[in-house]
Amino acid sequence: MTSTITGINTGIIRHAQQFQALALKIKHQHGQESLVFIPALPLRDLYIWLEHRLYLQSQRNAKDKATFKTRQHVATQALHHNIPELNQKHMLHADIRQRVTGFAPGEAKQQGSELVFSLEGENRLTVLIDDTQIALLISAISHAINNAGMHELSLRIASLLDFLPMYDADMKENGEMEYDTYQHAAWKIELFTHYLALVYHFTDENGQPQACGTIVKSRVRGDMKDAQAVAQRLLAFSPRLKKLEGKPCRISVATLAxxxxxxxxxxxxxxxxxxxxxxxxxxxTAE
Structure with a gap:
């Protein structure tokens, strides 16, 4: 059963200063409420989808943007007037059956889009969110994370929203490649448009030229400035590329498809x- 969102509240569960989950409490129509706890990986997937919806909003023409802003203001006020209670008791007595094990967008509806949270015990929570509610949901999640002093988590999630890593590879002297593959749900891959190849040329400790490479899927073509930013953020994400952090590299980029x-x-x-x-x-170069 799909329920609409009439109010939201957020909080953070942590252990020894380590992030455990985001608590998301949702008020539905007729005063009903749901509470779920979202660990880091499903939270990142939720962020990727929400950020994509914001991107689509930014592509509207000026007239549509003005109309949307008016609707968004009304929706934001309504959410502010229906914030469900979320207190320490709710956090301390979290039920394992409320833990989110996965997130995926559901069907697109005329009134909005479905958010499908898979829960422990093979249960699911499906809620309907209007595009006018998305900015406030992102703000509420970000506020909870930053209010808990977890700025590093916030930066780590934000750095991985505009592209998907697909493959990382080391180029060997014998002409072979040693590579890693990243698996993604089909819905995430479809959010992005361009496959980019990036090659890092560097010199090893013996003064010999070496190269690493990566394939990502992004919203932008291989513009050098945008690609350089992605290339730098990948160093903190990829175990294979992490060895290049702090090393001078020459980066080449090509749009593959x-x-x-x-x-x-x-x-x-x-x-x-x-x-x-x-x-x-x-x-x-960038091609």
Missing amino acids: SGKGLLSQQHGLRALYQLCQKTLLAPA
Whole structure:
């Protein structure tokens, strides 16, 4: 059963200063309420979807934006007047059956979009959120995280919202590649448009030229400025690329494909290898 959102409240559960879960309390129509606890990974997925909806809002024309802003103001006021109570007792006596094990968007409706939270014990909570409510939900989540002093968590989540890492690879001297693959739900891949290949050229401790590469799916084409920002944020995320943190690197970028389809592993890794060879001695480029 799908319930509409009429009010929200948020809090943080932590243990020894470590983030455990975001508590999200939702008030529905007829005064009913739901409380779920969202760990870091499902929370990141929720953020990715919410941020994508904000991006779509930013693409509206000026007339539609003005109309939307008016509706958003009305929706925000209504949510502020229906904030459900969330206190320490609710947090201390959290039921394991309220723990979120996964998040995925459901069907798009005329009145909004479904949010589907999978819970422990194979239960589900499905709620309907209007686009006019999304900005306040993001604000409430961010406020709870920052109010708990977990700025690093907030920055880590925010740094991974505008792209998806697909493959990371080390280029070996014998021409082979050693790579890692990241698995993503189909709905996340479809939020992004362009597959980008990025190659990091650097010098090892023996003064020998080396290269690492990565494939990401992003909303933007291979503009060098945008790609450089993604390349830097990837260093903190990828175990294979982390060794490059603090090292001078020359980065080359190429757009491999555009669209909602899936780039095959074989195609992606072959293109990454070819970009590495093409840019081995050339200046950094964006194609």
